[in-house]
Amino acid sequence: MKHKHCEWCDTQFIAKVSYQIYCSVGCRELATKEKIAERYAIARRSRLSKKNRTCKACGSKLSVYNDEELCQSCVINPKDVKKALKEIKDILNEKDS
Numbered sequence: 001m002k003h004k005h006c007e008w009c010d011t012q013f014i015a016k017v018s019y020q021i022y023c024s025v026g027c028r029e030l031a032t033k034e035k036i037a038e039r040y041a042i043a044r045r046s047r048l049s050k051k052n053r054t055c056k057a058c059g060s061k062l063s064v065y066n067d068e069e070l071c072q073s074c075v076i077n078p079k080d081v082k083k084a085l086k087e088i089k090d091i092l093n094e095k096d097s
């Protein structure tokens with residue numbers, strides 16, 4: 001048995017399990033709710049800060065829902081370019097052999 005202070009209301013309590021940090025279910029629920037609200041606030045803030053992000057390649061504005069550092073067309077294009085280059089190489093190789 002260990003005496004602990006509740007992380008929510010600071011009441012001293014006897015912990016039944018070593019990882020117990022709240023004196024009661026009520027305190028745990030309140031603390032959990034606050035944590036969720038906090039996380040939501042952080043997520044909201046980071047979403048707002050995303051508003052001013054621009055594409056690393058072409059500098060155009062990025063969508064708030066785009067988590068990439070590149071805009072939609074820049075994400076797709078490099079792959080297409082690579083594929084096209086490979087196709088050209090293949091054609092050239094065929095001619096050589």
Ligand SMILES: [Zn+2]
Nearest residue numbers: 006009023027
């Ligand atoms: Zn408590």
Ligand SMILES: [Zn+2]
Nearest residue numbers: 055058071074
């Ligand atoms: Zn771009």
